[in-house]
Amino acid sequence: MDKKNALRAGALAAGTTLMMLLMSSPALALTRDDGDDPGNGLSVIETLGLYVALPIALFAIIAGLVMVLDRSHDRQDSTSRNIDVKA
Template structure:
C-alpha cells in the first residue's frame, strides 16, 4: 500500500523534474524577432550592479532608520 507521504514525494519529484525540463536554457539559444541584446557588462560593472548597488541601498536604508529613530528606550538604567 502506498502512503500519502510517498504520493506526496512522487508528485513533488515529478513536478520539479517537469519544471526543470521546461525551463531549459536551450530556449535561450533562439533569438526573437527584433531582439537587440546590446553589449555585455564587464566584471567591474557586473559587481557594481549586482553587489555594490544593493549594498549601498542597504547602508542608506539602515542609516536612515538609525538617524530617524526617535525612541528613548536605549538609555542605560542606573545601577
C-alpha cells in the same frame, strides 16, 4: 504520520522542480528571435557594481536612516531595568 506528510511534501517539491526544469528549455536561448537586438554586455566591474555593491550600499543607507530617525530610545518604559533600586 509526520513522516508520511514529510515524504509527501518532498515528493511534491521534487516533482514540481522536475517539471519546471523539463518545461524550461535552455536550448531555445541560443536561437535568436525576430527583432531581438541585445545591447553590449556588462564588464565584470559593472556587473559587480550593479548586483553586489549597489544593493549593499542601499541596504546600508536604509539601515542608517532607520537608526538615525529611530525615536524609540527617547521613550523609556518603567520596567525593573530602568528603575534605580537603592537598598
